[in-house]
Each structure stands twice: as structure tokens, then as C-alpha cells.
Amino acid sequence: MTKSRRRRVSTAIRYAVLTLWAIIAFFPIYWMVATSFKPDTQWFAWPPVYFPEPPTLDNYRNVWFGAEQYAATQYAISSQKPLISLGNSAIIATTSTLLAVLFGSVIAYGVSRHRILSETRMFQLLMLRMIPPIVVVAPLSLYYAAVGLTDTFAGLILIYFLTSLPYAVWMTKSFIDEVPREIEQAAQILGASRWRTIFEIVLPLIRSGLVATFLFILILTWSEYLLALIITKTQVTTVPIELSKYQGSTEGRVYGRQAALSVGITIPLMIVGLIIRKHLARGFSFGMVRR
Amino acid sequence: MARIELVNLTKTFGSVVAVKDLSFVIDDGEFVVFVGPSGCGKTTTLRMIAGFEDPSAGEIRIDGRVVNDVEPRDRGLGMVFQTHALFPHKNVAQNIEFGLRMKRIAANERQKRVRDVAEMVRIAHLLDKMPAQCSGGESQRVALARTLVTNPSTFLLDEPLSSLDAKLRRELRAECDRLHQTLKRTFIFVTHDQEEAMTLADRIVVMREGEIEQVGSPMQIYADPVSYFVADFFGSPSMNLVAGEIVREGEGARFRASRFDIPLPPRFKAVPAGRATLGIRPEHVGVRRGHNGSTELPVRLVEPLGKDTLLYFDDGTARAFVAVSEGFDMAEVKPGDRIALSFDPERLYLFREDGKRIG
Numbered sequence: 097m098t099k100s101r102r103r104r105v106s107t108a109i110r111y112a113v114l115t116l117w118a119i120i121a122f123f124p125i126y127w128m129v130a131t132s133f134k135p136d137t138q139w140f141a142w143p144p145v146y147f148p149e150p151p152t153l154d155n156y157r158n159v160w161f162g163a164e165q166y167a168a169t170q171y172a173i174s175s176q177k178p179l180i181s182l183g184n185s186a187i188i189a190t191t192s193t194l195l196a197v198l199f200g201s202v203i204a205y206g207v208s209r210h211r212i213l214s215e216t217r218m219f220q221l222l223m224l225r226m227i228p229p230i231v232v233v234a235p236l237s238l239y240y241a242a243v244g245l246t247d248t249f250a251g252l253i254l255i256y257f258l259t260s261l262p263y264a265v266w267m268t269k270s271f272i273d274e275v276p277r278e279i280e281q282a283a284q285i286l287g288a289s290r291w292r293t294i295f296e297i298v299l300p301l302i303r304s305g306l307v308a309t310f311l312f313i314l315i316l317t318w319s320e321y322l323l324a325l326i327i328t329k330t331q332v333t334t335v336p337i338e339l340s341k342y343q344g345s346t347e348g349r350v351y352g353r354q355a356a357l358s359v360g361i362t363i364p365l366m367i368v369g370l371i372i373r374k375h376l377a378r379g380f381s382f383g384m385v386r387r
Numbered sequence: 388m389a390r391i392e393l394v395n396l397t398k399t400f401g402s403v404v405a406v407k408d409l410s411f412v413i414d415d416g417e418f419v420v421f422v423g424p425s426g427c428g429k430t431t432t433l434r435m436i437a438g439f440e441d442p443s444a445g446e447i448r449i450d451g452r453v454v455n456d457v458e459p460r461d462r463g464l465g466m467v468f469q470t471h472a473l474f475p476h477k478n479v480a481q482n483i484e485f486g487l488r489m490k491r492i493a494a495n496e497r498q499k500r501v502r503d504v505a506e507m508v509r510i511a512h513l514l515d516k517m518p519a520q521c522s523g524g525e526s527q528r529v530a531l532a533r534t535l536v537t538n539p540s541t542f543l544l545d546e547p548l549s550s551l552d553a554k555l556r557r558e559l560r561a562e563c564d565r566l567h568q569t570l571k572r573t574f575i576f577v578t579h580d581q582e583e584a585m586t587l588a589d590r591i592v593v594m595r596e597g598e599i600e601q602v603g604s605p606m607q608i609y610a611d612p613v614s615y616f617v618a619d620f621f622g623s624p625s626m627n628l629v630a631g632e633i634v635r636e637g638e639g640a641r642f643r644a645s646r647f648d649i650p651l652p653p654r655f656k657a658v659p660a661g662r663a664t665l666g667i668r669p670e671h672v673g674v675r676r677g678h679n680g681s682t683e684l685p686v687r688l689v690e691p692l693g694k695d696t697l698l699y700f701d702d703g704t705a706r707a708f709v710a711v712s713e714g715f716d717m718a719e720v721k722p723g724d725r726i727a728l729s730f731d732p733e734r735l736y737l738f739r740e741d742g743k744r745i746g
Contacts, residue, residue: 278468278470279474279475281459281472282466282468282473282530283485285438285459285460285464285466286489286533286534286537287460287486288489289460
């Protein structure tokens with residue numbers, strides 16, 4: 097086999113493998129979107145229906161807007177209002193993520209520049225995150241009940257902030273380490289205070305990294321289920337909790353509605369991702385400061 | 388205006404002593420160059436003056452005031468870094484303006500001063516550019532401007548030219564000199580380049596292993612080195628240093644090495660016999676074709692430079708023995724030719740085995 101031919105064959109194989117992988121990876125997403133447009137007769141149909149015929153918006157109307165004409169049907173199971181849950185999730189996830197990134201980056205600065213935490217402490221910080229949430233959730237709910245944080249925004253924001261702080265510290269530290277110290281020292285000798293140096297020089301320089309960290313933590317908090325399940329009840333439900341209601345022993349499997357809800361939950365994250373994609377590529381490549 | 392005193396300054400990093408009991412006074416308006424090989428403690432000293440490193444012992448005084456516990460920004464200094472350290476997310480004008488903003492100077496006054504200083508270092512055309520769009524030389528001019536505009540009492544320059552190519556280096560060296568003359572401020576310049584030290588300094592501080600080896604004007608350092616180390620460090624091409632021994636001969640003494648046997652001038656008549664190193668600068672070695680009964684060495688390499696010709700001789704060691712001959716007189720010499728050498732007796736140096744100068 098000639099060299100150029102060998103190269104063509106290996107390219108072909110590479111594309112074949114990648115295509116297969118892409119199909120495996122994207123099929124569930126496709127299936128979710130397709131199902132959300134299917135009338136109830138096609139949810140369980142065999143052979144499977146790949147393209148809804150005819151496509152319908154009933155699932156969306158029902159789950160998101162609780163349309164009146166569906167309220168009496170067996171599928172109108174939501175006593176909650178998913179739009180409110182979506183709002184709750186948006187407030188809780190973004191607030192806790194912003195707090196985590198803000199405090200995390202300041203702590204990370206201290207670690208990177210002044211070693212306020214030793215390497216052991218840094219690992220212990222990460223180990224905190226390794227504790228299975230299921231271990232702490234019961235005791236936590238006791239404390240929460242005692243101090244009145246159960247089923248409140250503050251309660252969920254606080255626990256999400258604390259559990260994602262280790263990630264925020266670790267990720268932002270790796271970006272801060274990349275900023276040459278001399279740039280900060282230049283700012284200091286020109287008269288900038290330490291806080292000023294952090295907020296006007298260091299953080300803007302790592303903004304791509306901050307954005308990447310933000311999205312990473314946002315995804316985690318957006319889809320967090322266990323803690324939300326235990327420490328919220330009816331006042332502050334988040335979207336993952338909402339999602340679980342469409343699949344249970346009494347309701348059966350309401351696939352079409354669940355898919356419509358899933359699509360709605362996914363879209364905000366995708367929009368955020370698209371808005372900040374310019375930063376993501378740079379942020380996740382860990383080397384954005386030109387020396 | 389600032390007079391800077393370093394009193395018994397010591398800095399250790401763990402078990403490593405970077406600066407050892409250093410005492411030195413830099414006068415107001417003086418251009419002092421700290422020079423030495425990497426790791427000699429010169430940058431650490433500068434960073435202690437700037438306030439980025441805390442001394443392990445000793446004091447730093449600026450105009451009589453002890454500043455050990457004073458933040459860098461309150462010391463009234465300006466610093467230019469080897470890496471320029473421009474703020475990559477701010478354009479050139481914003482970079483220069485930064486220090487003025489920190490001092491809460493009014494916006495219109497800031498603009499005027501930025502423009503003035505940009506013209507002074509000839510970067511007015513760059514004000515809207517980002518640092519990433521500037522070349523190395525331009526970046527260093529911006530860094531200079533950023534420091535100049537705050538009007539510091541003292542300029543600290545940490546190898547500011549070492550990341551530039553030779554031509555730019557000469558150009559910015561002249562710029563530094565010019566600024567020092569116009570501003571009449573104290574300049575403390577750190578470099579490992581002896582040529583920069585020679586051309587810029589009022590006084591040179593030669594450092595070695597955390598200590599001051601010698602302090603003096605460039606001419607003193609060049610003509611009167613206290614040790615083998617200083618003699619070897621300064622001058623390009625550097626001083627010829629030949630290991631050998633001093634032998635007594637009646638009233639006088641001679642220096643002998645494998646290919647040398649040189650009578651020492653009367654001022655060395657008291658030196659003790661024993662192992663030593665003879666030093667002579669290439670420009671003080673006389674060369675003549677043909678035999679004259681004294682030292683004669685084969686040529687290894689000829690380098691005609693135009694104004695001078697450098698002759699490298701094989702003296703039996705790895706390091707060639709170098710002589711400078713004016714003009715092209717010697718340009719036709721071929722490798723292998725034997726040339727007679729003479730040595731200006733007034734310009735001979737002798738160093739003891741421990742590196743200290745004799746006599």
C-alpha cells in the first residue's frame with residue numbers, strides 16, 4: 097500500500113469511528129427532541145416512530161403552560177408550575193454559581209500568590225467535594241429545619257455555593273497561576289492597592305477562565321437533584337425535581353411531557369453556552385495570558 | 388530625589404542565601420548598575436528595594452526613612468521589568484495612564500501627561516494599540532513611559548533590555564542614558580551584561596554569590612579589578628588569564644606557564660613565589676610578525692572586524708589567548724603562523740589562587 101493510500105484509509109477509518117460515536121452520543125438528544133413533539137399514541141409505538149407524524153405542540157402546551165383543555169386528562173399531572181420552577185432554578189443556580197466563582201477566585205488568588213492554603217489543605221478542600229452528598233443530606237436537612245432554611249432560596253443557594261466552592265477555587269487557581277506576577281507587581285508599584293490589583297488586573301486577565309468555571313459550575317447546580325429533593329418541598333422546586341414527577345408509579349411514564357420539559361430545561365444552558373462560547377474555547381485551553 | 392541606603396541587607400530563601408550582609412549607599416541622582424552572573428543576588432537586591440521581597444535581615448532606607456515595612460506603592464519608586472509586564476487587556480494609553488489614575492489625577496491632566504511622556508519616548512503613534520500589537524522594543528518603551536509618567540524619585544530597572552535584540556538594546560540603552568541626563572533622578576539598573584554596565588553606570592556594583600565583589604566607576608572596574616572574577620567579567624573580548632606560577636629570580640620575579648615566560652616589572656618584586664594567574668587585556672598585547680626572542684604563539688583564528696583585527700592564539704589551553712591589532716595590519720595572518728607577542732608591563736595583573744589580586 098502506498099503512503100498516500102494508507103493515509104486515505106486511516107482517515108476513512110477515523111471518520112467512520114467518529115461518525116459512529118457522534119451517532120451514539122447525539123441519538124438520545126435527538127430522541128428527546130423528537131419525543132417532545134410526538135402525540136401520546138407514538139410514545140411507546142413499536143416499531144419506533146423516528147419522526148413525529150403529525151408533530152404536535154401539545155406536550156409543550158401541557159407541561160409548560162398547563163393548557164386548560166388538558167387539565168382534566170390523565171396526563172395533566174403537574175400541580176406545580178414548571179415555569180416557576182424554571183425561574184427558581186435560574187435564580188438559585190446563577191446566584192450560587194456567581195457567589196462560588198467570586199469567592200472561589202479570591203481564595204484562589206490567596207492560594208496562588210500568598211499560599212494561604214497549603215497543598216494538603218487544597219486537596220482536603222477538593223476531598224470535601226468527594227463526600228457523597230447522600231451521606232450529608234439527612235443531617236443537613238435536620239439543621240436546615242432547625243434554622244428555618246428548608247424550602248427556601250437561601251437554603252439551596254447556600255448549599256450549592258458551598259459545595260461548588262472547591263471546584264471554583266481549583267479551577268480559578270489554575271488560571272491565576274498563569275498570570276505573570278510581574279504584571280501584578282507593576283500595578284502595585286504604580287500605586288494600585290491589592291484589591292484593586294485583583295479586580296482591575298488579575299480577574300480581567302483570566303476572564304475566559306472565570307467564564308469557563310462559571311459554566312462548569314452552572315451546569316452542576318442547574319441539574320443538581322438530591323439536595324434539592326431533600327431540602328426543598330413545595331415552595332422552591334427546581335427543574336430537576338419537576339422532571340422526576342413525570343415518571344413515577346402513579347403517573348406511569350409520561351414520555352412526551354417529560355421530553356418537552358427536558359428540552360425546556362436544556363435550552364437555557366445551551367443559550368448561555370452560545371453567548372460565552374468565545375471565552376469557553378480560550379478558557380478550557382488554559383493558556384490565555386500572552387507573556 | 389532619593390538617596391537609598393542598604394544596611395547589612397540579607398535575604399535567604401530557605402537554606403539558600405541570596406544576598407549576604409550587603410551594605411551600600413546610592414546617592415541622589417546617581418546611575419548605579421548592579422551587575423553579575425545569574426544567581427548573584429542582584430535582582431533580589433533590586434526587588435527588596437522595590438518592596439517585593441522582605442529582607443531577612445538588615446534595613447533599606449530611602450532618604451533616611453526605613454522602608455522595610457512600607458508597601459511598594461508607598462515607596463515613591465518606579466520599576467521597569469525584564470518582561471515589560473504591560474497590562475495585556477489595556478491599550479498603550481491606558482497602560483501609561485494607570486499610575487496616574489491610581490494617584491487620582493484628573494482626567495484632562497492625565498491625558499496631557501500621557502501624551503507628553505509618549506512623545507518623550509517616541510511612542511505617540513502607538514497609544515491606541517494593544518500591547519500584543521507592539522514589538523519588543525516598543526513594549527519596553529511603553530513600560531518606560533508607564534513608569535516615567537508617575538514621576539518617581541528613583542527608577543528601578545530589572546534587566547530591561549535583555550529580551551531585545553542587539554540593535555534595539557543599543558538604542559534603548561542610549562534612551563536610558565538620555566532619560567537619566569534629562570530627569571536627573573536616581574537610576575538603579577540590574578543587568579548581567581557588562582557592556583550595559585560599562586556604558587550606563589556612574590558606579591558599577593559587581594555582585595557575586597550574594598556579596599559585593601567590587602564597587603567603582605566603569606573605568607576603575609575595568610582598569611583596576613580587585614579579583615580574577617571582576618577581571619574576567621568585564622571587557623569584550625575578555626582579559627587573557629593564564630594560569631602558571633611566579634618564580635623568584637634574584638631581586639626580581641618571573642611568571643612562567645607552559646608557553647609563557649615573562650619577566651615581571653619591579654612593582655611585583657616583593658610577590659611571593661607560587662601558583663598564580665597572569666592577566667592582560669587583549670589591547671595591551673603587542674603583536675609583531677617574525678621572531679623577537681620573547682613569547683611566540685601559533686595563531687588559531689583571525690577575525691578582521693574592520694577597525695581592529697582580533698587574533699586568537701593557541702596557548703595550550705582550551706581558552707584562546709587574544710590580542711587586538713589596530714586596522715588590517717594583521718588581517719593577512721593565517722592560522723598556524725607564529726607571531727611574536729609583547730606585553731605592556733604597566734598593564735600586567737596577577738591574581739592569587741583564591742582569585743584575589745596581587746599588588
